[in-house]
Amino acid sequence: MNLLEKTLNSIEDLHEKSMLKARERLNCLIKPPGSLGKLETMAIQIAGITGQVNNSLSKKVIIIMAADNGVIEEGISVAPAEVTALVTKCITEGGTGVSVLARHARSDLMVVDIGVNQEMNYPGIINKKIRYGTGNILKEPAMTRAEAIKAIETGIETVIEAKDRGFQLIGTGETGMGNTTTSSAILSLYGACDIEEVTGRGAGLSDEGVKKKIDVIRKSIELKYPDISDPIDVISKVGGLDIAGLAGVYLGCASERIPVVIDGFISGVAALMAIKLNKKARNFMFPSHMSAERGGKKLMECLSMEPMFYMDMRLGEGTGCALAFSVIEGAAKLINEMHTFKEVLGRNHI
Numbered sequence: 094m095n096l097l098e099k100t101l102n103s104i105e106d107l108h109e110k111s112m113l114k115a116r117e118r119l120n121c122l123i124k125p126p127g128s129l130g131k132l133e134t135m136a137i138q139i140a141g142i143t144g145q146v147n148n149s150l151s152k153k154v155i156i157i158m159a160a161d162n163g164v165i166e167e168g169i170s171v172a173p174a175e176v177t178a179l180v181t182k183c184i185t186e187g188g189t190g191v192s193v194l195a196r197h198a199r200s201d202l203m204v205v206d207i208g209v210n211q212e213m214n215y216p217g218i219i220n221k222k223i224r225y226g227t228g229n230i231l232k233e234p235a236m237t238r239a240e241a242i243k244a245i246e247t248g249i250e251t252v253i254e255a256k257d258r259g260f261q262l263i264g265t266g267e268t269g270m271g272n273t274t275t276s277s278a279i280l281s282l283y284g285a286c287d288i289e290e291v292t293g294r295g296a297g298l299s300d301e302g303v304k305k306k307i308d309v310i311r312k313s314i315e316l317k318y319p320d321i322s323d324p325i326d327v328i329s330k331v332g333g334l335d336i337a338g339l340a341g342v343y344l345g346c347a348s349e350r351i352p353v354v355i356d357g358f359i360s361g362v363a364a365l366m367a368i369k370l371n372k373k374a375r376n377f378m379f380p381s382h383m384s385a386e387r388g389g390k391k392l393m394e395c396l397s398m399e400p401m402f403y404m405d406m407r408l409g410e411g412t413g414c415a416l417a418f419s420v421i422e423g424a425a426k427l428i429n430e431m432h433t434f435k436e437v438l439g440r441n442h443i
Contacts, residue, residue, distance in 0.1 A: 096246045097344075104347045104373045107141030115140035121433040131401075135379065135424035142352050142377055148425045150352065153200040153418050154255055155191060155264035155411035156342050157184060158248070159218075160208030160334035161226030162271030163235070164313070169306040170270050171297045174226070178211040180268045180410075185217030190408050191266055194415035200264070202411075203255060207247055208269075208334035221247045223334055230275065230313040234330045241329040241337050245370075248341020249348070256349050262418060264354040264381075265342055265363065266411020267335040270296075275333040276362040277388055278310045282321050282331075283365060284391045288314075291388030293407075324369040332366075339363030340370065347374040352421065354414040357384040357407060361392045368396070379421055381413030382406055 094102075115137045120126045127133060140146050159181040165174050183189050184204050187196070195202050206213040210226035223244050227235040236244070255263060273295040280291045292307050310331075317330040328337050340363045346353035347367075355364045355378055367374045375396070382402035383389050389407075393400060401417055 095242070096249055097242055100249050100344050100348045101371050104344070104371050106373060107138070107376050108144040109141070111144050111146060112137050112141040114146045115428060118146055118428050121435065122427070122431045123434050123437055124431070129427065132420070132424040132427060135421055136428050138376070139352055139421070139425050142350050144350070147429050150262040150422045150425050152260050153198065153262045153264070153422070154203055154260040155195055155200055155266050155414050156203045156205065156251055156255065157191065157266035157268065157411055158205050158207050158335040158338035159267070160269045160338070161210035162269055162275055162333050163227045163229035164231060164274050164309065165271035166229055167231055167305070167309050169274050169298070169302065169309055170295060171302070172270055174210060174270050177269050178209050178213060181206065181209060181213060181218065182215050184268070184410065185215060189410060190412045191410035191415060194412050198415040198418045200415055200418055201260070203251060205247070205251055205338065207244060207338045221251070223247065227333055230278070230317065230331045231309050234317060235275065235332050236329050236334065238325060238329045241325050241332070244334045244337035245341035245344070248338040249345035252342055252345030252349055252351065256351060260351070262352050262354070262421060263342065263346055264356065264411050264414025264418065265339050265360040266356050266414065267339060267359050267409055269333065269335050272333050272335055272359050273386060274306055274310060275331060275336060276359045278314060278331040279327055279336070279362050279366065280388050280392055280395070281310065282314065282319060282327060283369070284395050286391060291391050293387030324366050328366060335359065336363045336366065340366040343367035343374050343378060344370060347371070347377040350377070353378055354417050354421065355380045356411050356413040357382065357409050358386040358389060358392065359409055360411070361396065365392070365395055379417065381417035
């Protein structure tokens with residue numbers, strides 16, 4: 094049994110007894126029942142994940158998968174392929190959006206080179222390279238089935254490493270030119286919708302560029318004919334190494350019972366793939382924001398989730414996770430630090 098099979102078989106349901114105890118505790122706190130809305134729902138879900146009513150989520154990390162996509166050679170991105178390596182290095186140097194917001198959230202970063210099309214021998218970059226970028230999905234499969242499985246297992250392994258380092262809350266991020274193309278391809282398949290409905294401008298394509306992008310996706314799907322009953326087949330034919338790696342992160346978090354946060358469009362498509370591999374993985378996820386990418390709404394419909402924020406963001410990298418961390422951590426603190434009516438009345442005679 095390989096690591097992926099072992100992980101899929103190990104994912105269990107949420108702890109119902111812990112969720113009941115958390116709900117009872119919340120209803121006793123000095124507030125009207127349910128008055129903290131979705132914060133209470135989050136606190137209950139966290140208890141179901143960990144099996145404990147009282148939780149600390151102060152040690153946080155965003156796992157960022159960096160990879161290139163061969164389809165970029167079709168001219169479906171305004172930025173050259175070299176930008177992937179540049180941004181990946183800049184994340185570790187503290188100069189990107191997620192770098193700034195992670196510092197603000199007091200979160201660590203684990204930057205993983207899972208498929209950048211360059212050598213990335215820089216401090217702070219974890220080398221787990223499967224291959225130097227994917228194949229051009231218009232001309233060939235993105236990767237072999239074995240490489241897709243290895244990429245998913247890489248995400249699982251990274252979660253195990255994060256757990257060993259004591260991280261209690263994990264976010265997901267990515268960087269890679271061309272990854273909105275691969276994400277739109279996958280979403281169009283599982284959303285059973287027109288490609289136009291889920292394909293946007295990415296890093297800033299013109300109207301003509303978007304039309305070309307749609308055409309590339311359509312032809313890639315027609316030529317590869319991915320089997321939607323087999324998520325690994327879909328990833329290997331029209332997906333990306335970053336998507337596969339992040340799917341593994343979600344599965345790893347579900348197996349290790351660690352709360353995990355979805356960032357934006359690409360991270361969300363990876364979450365969808367994890368759910369297709371094991372539907373129980375959904376119970377361990379928290380969506381951060383509604384991506385401003387054209388497919389953002391359809392993605393949330395496919396995930397059956399309601400995002401925390403509507404901020405017109407579409408950068409990726411894990412930026413939404415950094416913002417969501419404080420909300421999720423705050424939800425856990427409510428149970429730990431708020432007083433009950435009984436406690437207050439025991440000290441104060443009104």
